[in-house]
Amino acid sequence: MTDTLFKLNTGASIPALGLGTWQSAPGDVKKSVAHALGVGYKHIDCAYCYGNEDEVGEGLAEAFKSGQVKREDIFVTTKLWCTYHTRVEENLDKSLKSLGLDYVDLYLMHWPCPMNPNGNHEKFPRLADGSRDLDKSWSHVETYKTMEKLLKTGKVKAIGVANYSVKYLEELLPQVSVVPAVNQIENHPSLPQQEIVDFCKEKGIHVTAYSPFGSTGGPMFSAESVLEVAKRRDVSVGSVLLSYHIARGSSVLAKSVTPSRIEENKNVIQLDATDMAILDKYSNELQANGKLKRYVYPDFGVDFGFPDKS
Numbered sequence: 001m002t003d004t005l006f007k008l009n010t011g012a013s014i015p016a017l018g019l020g021t022w023q024s025a026p027g028d029v030k031k032s033v034a035h036a037l038g039v040g041y042k043h044i045d046c047a048y049c050y051g052n053e054d055e056v057g058e059g060l061a062e063a064f065k066s067g068q069v070k071r072e073d074i075f076v077t078t079k080l081w082c083t084y085h086t087r088v089e090e091n092l093d094k095s096l097k098s099l100g101l102d103y104v105d106l107y108l109m110h111w112p113c114p115m116n117p118n119g120n121h122e123k124f125p126r127l128a129d130g131s132r133d134l135d136k137s138w139s140h141v142e143t144y145k146t147m148e149k150l151l152k153t154g155k156v157k158a159i160g161v162a163n164y165s166v167k168y169l170e171e172l173l174p175q176v177s178v179v180p181a182v183n184q185i186e187n188h189p190s191l192p193q194q195e196i197v198d199f200c201k202e203k204g205i206h207v208t209a210y211s212p213f214g215s216t217g218g219p220m221f222s223a224e225s226v227l228e229v230a231k232r233r234d235v236s237v238g239s240v241l242l243s244y245h246i247a248r249g250s251s252v253l254a255k256s257v258t259p260s261r262i263e264e265n266k267n268v269i270q271l272d273a274t275d276m277a278i279l280d281k282y283s284n285e286l287q288a289n290g291k292l293k294r295y296v297y298p299d300f301g302v303d304f305g306f307p308d309k310s
Contacts, residue, residue, distance in 0.1 A: 006251055008181045009204040010158045012105070015075055016246045017268060018043030020210060020255035022050050028257035033059025035259050038068045040266065045184075045208075045253050046099070047079035047110055048091055049123055053098035061100050077106040077184075077208075079162060083123055085114035085135065085143040092155055107156040108184055109147065111298070112140035112168045132298075140168065141175050148178050160184070160206075166199045173203065184208040187250065188220050188241060190293040192283040197248065207250040212241045215295035225282035229275045239267050244279055247271040 004016035019036040021029055021044070029052045033044060037059070046056045060076075063069050076099065084091035092107060114135040119125020125133035147159045160182035161172070173179065183200050187193055187209035200207050214220035221237045230237045238254075238261075245252035246268055254265040271279075286292050 004246060006206055006249065008158060008206050009179055010181050012157060012181075013075075014106070014182070014206060014208070014251050015041075015043035016251045017041065017242065017266065018045045018075070018077070018208070018251060018253045019262065020253035021046045021052060021056055022210070022255060023216065024050075024052060024255065024257050026052065026055070029055035030058040030062065032257040032259075032262060034062040034066075034068075036262050037063035037074065038066075039263050041262075042069070042073060043075045043077075043251070045077045045210075046095075047081070048084070048095050049079065049081040049110060051123075053078065053095055057098050057100040071101070075105045076101065077108060077182075078104050079108045079110040080143070080147070081123060082111055082113050082115040083117050083119065083125065085109075085138055085140070086117055088143065088146040089150060089153070089155075092150060096155060103155050103157060105157045106160060106182060107147065107150060107158070108160045108162045108182065109140065109143055111163050112143075112161065112172075114138040114140065114143065141172055144172060144176055144180075148176065151178065158182070164196075166196055169196075169199060169203070169205075179203060180205050182206045182208050184210055184253075186211045186215075186294060186296045187245060187252075188212050188214055189223060189225060189244065189279050189283050190214060190220060190286060191295075192280075192287075192292075194283075197250070201249070207248075209245040209250050209252045211296055212245060212252050212254065213238065214293070219293075219295065223282065225278050229271070229278050232278075233269060233271075233275065235267065235269055236264065238265060239269060240271070240275075240279075243268045243271050244276075247276055 005013040078095045116125045116133040116135050119133040127133050150156045158181040160180040162184035164183050229240045256262050
C-alpha cells in the first residue's frame with residue numbers, strides 16, 4: 001500500500017502517502033525528511049509559510065547525497081503564501097532556493113485569500129483592530145491565472161489549490177485554462193467534506209488530505225468508530241486514519257518528526273467495505289447532528305466566507 005500511486009490529470013503520478021512538514025520544530029525537519037526518504041517515502045509536502053523549507057532542503061540534499069533517492073524518484077509539493085498572490089514567481093523562487101531544487105512537482109495556492117503584500121508583517125499582516133490585512137482588490141482567480149504561466153518555466157510540473165470549497169472551485173474553473181491537478185484539504189472522518197471530494201472527482205481534481213489525525217494532539221485517535229476498525233483489523237489507530245483516505249482515492253499527509261512514528265505511518269492497509277461503512281456511519285451521524293469538526297480554521301476565513309466553521 002505504501003507504493004500506491006494516484007494518477008493526476010497531468011498524467012503524472014502522486015504517491016498516496018506523503019510526509020507533512022507543517023508545525024515541525026526547528027532542528028527536527030532535516031532529520032525527519034532524510035529519515036522518511038531513507039525508509040521509502042517518495043512524497044514530501046512543504047510550504048513557504050511553514051518557515052522551515054531551508055531544513056526540508058537540507059534533508060533532501062542529505063538523502064540525495066547518500067544515494068538513497070534520486071530527485072526524479074520523489075514528489076515534492078510546496079505552496080504559494082497569501083501575501084505573495086501578486087508576486088507568484090517571486091514566492092516560488094524563494095521556495096526553490098530554500099529547497100535546493102530546480103523545480104517542484106506540484107505548486108499549490110495555499111489559501112484563496114490574498115493578503116496585503118505591503119502590510120506590517122511579511123506573512124501575517126494585521127490591521128489596527130488585530131484582524132488580518134486582506135487584499136480585497138485582488139482575486140484568487142487572478143492568482144491562479146498567474147500560476148498557470150509558471151508551467152512554461154519548467155519550475156513547476158503541475159499547479160493546484162488548497163483549502164478550496166466547492167464555491168471557490170465553481171468560481172475558478174470557468175475562468176481558467178488549466179484545471180487544478182490537486183485540491184489539498186483538511187480531511188478525516190470528523191470532516192469528510194464529501195461534497196468537495198465528490199466535486200473534485202467529477203472535475204478530475206485529485207484530493208490530498210491533510211491533518212488526517214485531526215491536527216495537533218491527534219484528537220481523531222479517540223473516535224469510537226476508528227477504534228472499532230483498529231480493533232477489527234488488529235492495526236493501529238493511525239493506520240486506520242491514513243488508510244481511510246487511500247480507500248477514498250485520496251493521497252494523505254502524515255506529519256511526524258519521530259523516526260519510529262514515521263516508519264509506523266507506512267503501515268497502511270486496504271480497508272474493506274465493512275471498515276468504510278463503520279467510518280462513514282460515524283461521519284454521517286456527526287453531519288446529521290451538526291457536529292462535524294474542523295480543526296484548522298484560520299482567523300481570516302470568516303472574511304471570505306470560507307472555510308465553513310462546522
